Amino acid sequence: MRSAPHEFHPAFTPLRCNVAVERKTAIVATSVITGVGAAVLSGRALLARQAAVARRRIGKPLGEQGIDADRVWRPGLGGEPVELLVLGDSIAAGLGAERRKDTLGARIAKGVAKIIGRPVRLTTRAVVGASTSALGDQIDGLDPDYRPDVAVIVVGGNDVTHRVPISQSVEHLTHAIQRLRGRDIAVVVGTCPDLGALRPVPQPLRHLGSRISRALAHAQADAARAAGALPVSLRRAVGPVFISHPDEMFSLDRFHPSALGYRRTAEALIPAVLAQLQHPAA
Numbered sequence: 001m002r003s004a005p006h007e008f009h010p011a012f013t014p015l016r017c018n019v020a021v022e023r024k025t026a027i028v029a030t031s032v033i034t035g036v037g038a039a040v041l042s043g044r045a046l047l048a049r050q051a052a053v054a055r056r057r058i059g060k061p062l063g064e065q066g067i068d069a070d071r072v073w074r075p076g077l078g079g080e081p082v083e084l085l086v087l088g089d090s091i092a093a094g095l096g097a098e099r100r101k102d103t104l105g106a107r108i109a110k111g112v113a114k115i116i117g118r119p120v121r122l123t124t125r126a127v128v129g130a131s132t133s134a135l136g137d138q139i140d141g142l143d144p145d146y147r148p149d150v151a152v153i154v155v156g157g158n159d160v161t162h163r164v165p166i167s168q169s170v171e172h173l174t175h176a177i178q179r180l181r182g183r184d185i186a187v188v189v190g191t192c193p194d195l196g197a198l199r200p201v202p203q204p205l206r207h208l209g210s211r212i213s214r215a216l217a218h219a220q221a222d223a224a225r226a227a228g229a230l231p232v233s234l235r236r237a238v239g240p241v242f243i244s245h246p247d248e249m250f251s252l253d254r255f256h257p258s259a260l261g262y263r264r265t266a267e268a269l270i271p272a273v274l275a276q277l278q279h280p281a282a
Helices: 014-058 104-116 132-140 157-161 166-182 205-227 234-244 259-278
Strands: 082-088 120-124 150-154 186-190 230-232
Touching: 082 104, 082 132, 104 120, 104 150, 104 259, 132 166, 150 166, 150 259, 157 205, 166 186, 166 205, 186 205, 186 259, 205 230, 205 234, 230 259, 234 259
Parallel strands: 082 120, 082 150, 150 186, 186 230
Antiparallel strands: none
């Protein structure tokens, strides 16, 4: 006798059907989870290999010490020097510049002096390889009686390469700015450059570095404004020219700016320094 059109065959009762489906679902879910886990591990392994490749390509041909450019720039202009303090990482320290006049601090000092008609005394406490957490030590090292007119902070790249959480990086930046503002020092922050401009870093690691550095730069800008500093987006101001003219803008290691790269970076920061000298952010 034939079964009715909508009647279940004994082998496929609702209970047995549900059990079979659940088993198949569990098998599929396990396979998907295993596949995703393998993909994540494979992706991490790929990024680790690419990071090792980038380190080998970049190396340390420039050493680990920036040129000492601390002095009074344009002393012939006369008058009391403007006091300029530079904090941060290897870019702030001018690593890659072959002459002291080409470091970031010197470029800023000379540019400001030319515009305001007064000499500028540069004091650099930036350290090659520093992350944002090192700003506290750099401030601690200042003479208690030292009162610069303006401080320039450029930091963030090492936070990205060392995978420091953005929230943690921003917390250190905020605290540093607050300490400086507490001493009536005007502050300019050059936000994290776009690491997507670094050609020695292979893809997809370079894309990931670009994405994280942009996110950090946005967070730095918001934190700087909230703490009373004036942020400058180096990614927008000079990032495109570093990407389009890498041979001219980068130094020997293709990681740090060349003399021209520092000049363009200083030109992006000088207007903010002048603005802070005239009307420090509240």
